[in-house]
Amino acid sequence: MTIPPEIHFKDVDLDAIAAAKGKIAVFIGADGKLDAGARRVNRLTRKALTRLTESDAFGKMDGGDIKTLAYPMGLAADAVLVVKLARRPDMTAARKAGAQLAKAMGDTDLLVVAGRIRRADEIALGLALRSYKFDDHKTGDNADRGAVTFMVSKAEEVAKSAGPMGAIAEGVFFTRDLTNEPANILTTDDFAARLAAMQELGLDVEILEEGDLEKLGMRTLLSVGQGSASPSKVVVMSWNGGGDEAPFALVGKGVVFDTGGISLKPAAGMEDMTMDMGGAGVVAGVMRTLALRKAKANVVGLVGLVENMPSGTATRPGDVVRSMKGDTVEIINTDAEGRLVLADVLWYAQDRFKPAGMINLATLTGAMVVALGHENAGVFSNSDDLAGAFLKAADVEGEGAWRMPMGKAYDALLKSRIADMKNVGGRAAGSITAAQFLQRFVREETPWCHLDIAGVASVKKETAFAPAGATGWGVMALNRLIADRYEA
Ligand code: BES
Ligand code: MN
Ligand code: ZN
16 A cells, blocks of 8 residues: 655754754745745855845745755755745635645655744645656555655644644545555455455445345446456445434446456557456545544445456347336446446445435546547536535545536437337437436435546546546545534
8 A cells, every 4th residue: 555655843943953864855935035944044045045036036936836056065955946835825825835746855854944934744745646646556666755754843733633634644545545546466366455444444344246136126336347257346444434424425346357348448548447347446535534534424336346248148239227226227338437337336335325415427428538538527416505515525626527417308318119218329428328327316406416437537648646546536525524413
């Protein structure tokens, strides 16, 4: 497991700066004024910072940008990282500055001379998030990251407010690890074992095996996994930090690999389908964060874990299966498998938990990537209230999300000649017809959102807070939604 760097907060001790090893970071606002820490660095380096603030280069720096002064005289450190940042940065600016520090610090120790700068806790979160590296499968060059120390005034207070942020970083890292992990390692068994290990954090974790799913009548879910050597499972994680109120439910698509099944995908790019469990990965990451920060809320996370493979036992196009709800589905395309998994898990979640609200996450459709690219996830909902609350939380966390339409006319595209519905609605509005399919398994009285994260769960280019690969999109927004709605 990739663990976020340990970040220590201690009170300002200007006399410790000269001897600090590794790198030292200081902050200078756009006005070029130096705080006490920067003044000390400036004096020790015989005014290197003054030369920088008086240069044209400083004027051209954006907020959050860093200039590296290498091997400065007067200091034991290898480099001074000068961060241009307002003394009262907003949350996003603080996190971005932290992310830039993570990139600039390399593998050495880092002393961040933050002093009285506001939101040092958010700077630390940005630093932690951007320091993620998935190098479990690289032999050799995976040197340990250095220690990070923030020198701040009122260190104890800052350390306390940074506590929940450590829980967030760990949840996001957990999601990223799961999503990046190749499918020969993250099998359904391995995935379930990683979730079961979270019992140590105080979560209840229950694993439903194929026999249990058969008894519950989850035939649409089982039809997806029946061509694979790996057994299908549903894992239920419960965090009961609230009172006796009904829980909020999070449901994730956990297709550990999606070949398309008999409706086989083309070879080019198929390796990307190792991330087709990204929805389940986000649910797992949120549950981890909630447990680590001991959230005062009741939340249940359910994931359907299956592998979609072609074989002699696989589902054929044209097969008709019965869902746990009782409705029958004509499987026109075995590559539209995520909705079959979710149909049964959504129904089970409502049947068993009568949740106050429910959000599902899934890398559900390629059409979502066509519509919104890698900037925004699609938000589909039967509730303006829940959708609005989620969009707000996502906006605050800087996780792109955009509401999509739904409606009867789209639902009508799912009509089947021989069963209650087909599992695909044709090429037009592919993401919306997928959402309509899911909604058939949502009770009218359950406020519900479907988040199609096909475009955002894993990306080819680095983002502000993650290297290329899994982003952990959604962990922070959902954690905030739960905090705002149930803990405020
Ligand atoms: N897992 C895919 C969707 C996907 C595509 C996720 C690209 C991430 C990136 C899903 O199971 C799928 O194959 N959907 C089909 C649906 C179609 C057969 C109606 C698709 O999008 O092509
Ligand atoms: Mn598919
Ligand atoms: Zn899929």
